[in-house]
């Protein structure tokens with residue numbers, strides 16, 4: 001069980017939701033106020049050239065989450081500023097470019113070796129394979145203007161700004177959103193792979209695997225990923241995203257146990273595997289690896305086909321993806337049981353609820369309660385469908401078909417849960433768990449997951 005717990009500790013905190021606002025690939029008819037960033041190889045390294053529409057005292061990076069290893073900001077170490085008079089400084093919650101003479105020049109050049117680091121609750125800035133194949137995340141470069149350090153310091157959320165990241169890679173081009181392209185134009189939501197990626201035309205799911213991955217794991221990824229997608233498609237219907245590309249990197253290290261990180265973006269799943277326990281396969285690690293694929297794959301439905309309205313509602317997508325992955329893995333991998341994960345979620349959710357409600361701002365960086373408590377909310381919904389033979393996949397299918405705008409907020413979700421047969425007192429209980437700390441969290445969780453009462457069955461038979 002220790003391996004599983006270790007896995008979960010890494011995994012649940014590392015997985016990322018898809019962005020709350022999904023913006024299509026940007027075109028190049030950008031307005032004059034657009035910040036343009038050109039990213040290209042430069043010898044053994046990479047270069048990014050920022051072209052700002054005007055000179056400002058500060059430019060702050062939208063995505064400024066710290067790295068997992070030590071909780072520190074990563075840009076000042078990973079990027080070297082080539083342009084004189086500009087430095088990378090931490091200002092409040094943001095990494096920034098600051099001009100030494102009170103203004104950042106309109107053109108700033110940096111160079112970097114793509115940092116294969118893991119961030120806390122954020123897309124990693126790069127994935128680097130053991131053979132050097134590199135994927136770079138456009139969101140690492142997007143910035144917004146600041147009038148002063150003080151103004152940025154006072155912000156707790158980033159501000160809007162139009163950014164256009166252009167990835168070029170000589171004649172080889174880049175692979176971006178399902179296709180090999182001469183150049184890719186990104187708005188800060190995608191990874192560009194600086195390599196030629198050959199995808200079979202008829203493949204429902206494409207995989208790009210690090211040659212350093214242990215053989216059993218690479219074979220499992222190749223075989224299981226299409227099975228997982230097919231299972232979800234049969235149960236829920238088609239997803240709304242591009243053809244999935246699974247990008248799995250291997251990080252050579254002496255880390256004992258298992259370290260996993262992953263993210264889902266439009267048309268892409270990234271996975272990062274690390275740890276000596278992965279060198280040899282055994283049924284438990286195989287089951288957990290499949291669960292991990294299934295969690296990220298679930299985001300193509302719960303996260304992209306429908307998405308949350310605000311990061312505080314990550315419990316909808318992360319908790320839901322956790323339960324989808326548990327049930328899919330139980331069906332697809334003999335001997336796998338979700339029970340230990342559910343027990344751990346109960347304990348972790350109870351500990352969080354003793355401190356604050358699930359939508360409390362304090363969880364915006366800790367994020368774990370979104371997974372733990374969110375999966376328990378999903379379990380309660382699942383149980384409400386049981387008397388008539390429906391399960392959580394039926395709920396997700398209904399959620400998708402009832403959301404014309406593709407955005408699920410708290411009231412949408414609670415209304416869908418009520419329609420699915422979740423009793424009003426349990427809806428009220430979830431509402432309370434979302435908004436405030438609980439005096440007796442273990443009892444609240446027991447109440448939430450108690451067998452549906454007869455009134456539920458009556459309601460269910462009438463729907």
Ligand SMILES: [Zn+2]
Nearest residue numbers: 015016318321
């Ligand atoms: Zn996730």
